Amino acid sequence: MxxxxxxxxxxxxxxxxxxxxxxxxxxxxxxxxxxxxxxxxxxxxxxxxxxxxxxxxxxxxxxxxxxxxxxxxxxxxxxxxxxxxxxxxxxxxxxxxxxxxxxxxxxxxxxxxxxxxxxxxxxxxxxxxxxxxxxxxxxxxxxTPDRPSKWATPFEVVYEATPLKLLHFQPAKVRFAEPVLICFALVNRPYILDLKANRSVVRRLLDRGFDVYVIDWGNPDDSDSALRLEDYVCSMLNNAVDFICQRSHSPRLSLLGYCMGGTMSTLYTALHPERIGNLILMAAPIEFDGESGLLNLWARPETFDVDGLIDAFGNCPxxxxxxxxxxxxxxxxxxxxxxxxxxxxxxxxxxxxxxxxxxxxxDTIPIAGETFREFVSMLYQENRLVNNQMVLAGQTIRLAAITCPILLLVAQRDHLVPPESTLAIKERVSSGDVTSLSIEAGHIGLAVGSQAQRNLWPLAAEWIASHSTQR
Structure with a gap:
């Protein structure tokens, strides 16, 4: 048989x-x-x-x-x-x-x-x-589950709202009234910012005397698939900012966003300009038009069926x-x-x-399905942000509402976010103080590269210091 x-x-x-x-x-x-x-x-x-x-x-x-x-x-x-x-x-x-x-x-x-x-x-x-x-x-x-040992610097979890955790890194002496909040991307895990003592954005900021907080967005499961971009920006990020400002007795803070986290930080700052003293954007996609970046090309609707992917998987794997x-x-x-x-x-x-x-x-993690759907469709496919067509929680995002000093950090060999995508914010905000720093590095090298640690981050930390209130 x-x-x-x-x-x-x-x-x-x-x-x-x-x-x-x-x-x-x-x-x-x-x-x-x-x-x-x-x-x-x-x-x-x-x-x-x-x-x-x-x-x-x-x-x-x-x-x-x-x-x-x-x-x-x-x-x-x-x-x-x-x-x-x-x-x-x-x-x-x-x-x-x-x-x-x-x-x-x-x-x-x-x-x-x-x-x-x-x-x-x-x-x-x-x-x-x-x-x-x-x-x-x-x-x-x-x-693998995230563990404190993956971070080079000790921290304390000071606030939790599943799936978010807020990590606090305290310097030997706090020299500035405004703390720094780092908003990482929803892709991968944030400990890339503190891999080793000599390759740590967190450590460079602590050494300069900043009180540093980092958002760990957690590992979304199936129950988180309905979370939308407005849930992350208007609720979770907003609550983290409120908590930090109350804890530090400061009416505002410096917000540092990396990659997708930089885009989210920009959205938040446009909605709450009174809460952000300085906006620092690391390789943050702002302008999504053009073909200089492969992601812009690959994410077009005729190639990438984002609705089909999320409808099938729930979350983006x-x-x-x-x-x-x-x-x-x-x-x-x-x-x-x-x-x-x-x-x-x-x-x-x-x-x-x-x-x-x-x-x-x-060490990959999924992205909440509806958030991924919105980020791809509204930004990569429709480029709504720079055209004042982005709406979160019923509020239209207008980049012209941003008035605080801005520091733009870009990498010339960034294959994920071309420098011009980040620099495009210059002409669209009302800030009178916009500075950009650039190095010959890739997307990850902007954080952990030896050139970034040696040349870029001392300048970036000094810029934030010069725009902060000394204690």
Whole structure:
């Protein structure tokens, strides 16, 4: 009697052709880069030769990531995830299944690069502790609960309103009346701001004498899927500001927002200008039009069915976002980074920094579904903020309502938020004091990079100090 044959799942029917198409594109981009390099730099030393090739390879691959062919592939990829969820391929009660499927996809795409560099095949497991369950491929690892030990600096949880926790970091001596509140993004976890003593935004602010608070938005579960952007901005963030101002006996504070948290901080400041003494924006997307950023291109409604994704999953899976972020810089994430690891395998400090950042990168969390739907549709797809069409809790957001001093921190190599997206706020606010600081770094390097810690943050801390009231 013949054994019954299991029908392949939606993902199993679609991943092989997707990976095959990706592999062809990767190899073609690598070949084009090699030919171009041979013509322009035929006699470079091996290490320089490889770095030059990575640069050319990255440019060739990015051209593909902007092509109509890839946008069609990306749409099929996302639609397949939606169909698989609706077909029951994902158990909604088992987040490990969702993580496993998406992480497997990352590993399959990473193998496209690994075929060109066989010596890097063991690197992902070495990064994540070895073994098939140790994460890897593109830095994706299983979710782990947040622990105080992930922060380099001691803190106290002074306020909780599920899922939010408010962390307080106190300096040896408070020198300024206005505390600093850091509003992190809803993506990933905020301890990237305090990874190590020498790579800590929190520590730089404490050293200057600021009373520092950080919002940890928590790990949304299915019961949080209905939370909207107005719940985060007009309720949770507003309540945190009220609590801090009462606790510190200050009528206002300095609000520092990073990435999506910067956008949320801008929304809040426009609604409550009287509560914010200074607004500091780190790589905060404000202007969402144009194609300089891949996310702007990929998030278009003809490519990304955000309604379908949220209707199917409830919340936006953190693993989905991690996969998207990995694909934006595939040469760097799947090849160049691994070779850097190999080249510095005897450098203890490099390996420690590398592993710490990789583990943070893989420590993904979901985003509340309705909030993600609104952020993508109202901002990435409709660009409402700069056009005075954004409405939260019945109130229209007008950037011209912002009058406080503003500090803009941007990274020139930021692939997630192009500098011009943040700098666009200059012409739209009523502030007479807007300063911008820029460094040659990427999105994460703005917080933890050695250049940022050495050059940017001392200047940023001094700017906040000069715009604060000394005690």
């Amino acid at each position: 013949n054994e019954p044959i299991d029908e392949p799942s939606a993902t199993e029917r679609t991943w092989p052709p997707l990976v095959a198409c990706w592999t062809r594109a990767v190899k073609q981009a690598a070949e084009n880069a090699h030919q171009l390099q041979q013509a322009s730099h035929p006699h470079a030393d091996p290490k320089t030769h490889r770095r030059q090739w990575f640069g050319l390879w990255g440019q060739a691959t990015e051209a593909y990531l902007r092509s109509s062919d890839f946008l069609k592939l990306l749409k099929r990829h996302i639609d397949t995830l939606i169909d698989a969820k609706l077909a029951g391929d994902f158990d909604p009660a088992d987040t490990r299944v969702k993580a496993g499927r998406l992480s497997s996809d990352v590993r399959a795409l990473a193998m496209s690069f690994g075929q060109l560099f066989p010596e890097t095949k063991s690197v992902p497991n070495r990064i994540h502790g070895g073994g098939p369950g140790g994460g890897g491929g593109g830095g994706v690892s299983p979710q 953190g693993e989905f976002l991690q996969l998207v972020f990995q694909l934006m810089k595939p040469v760097q994430n799947f090849a160049e980074k691994q070779l850097s690891f190999m080249e510095n395998s005897n450098n203890t400090e490099f390996l420690d920094d590398f592993e710490t950042i990789e583990r943070w990168s893989g």
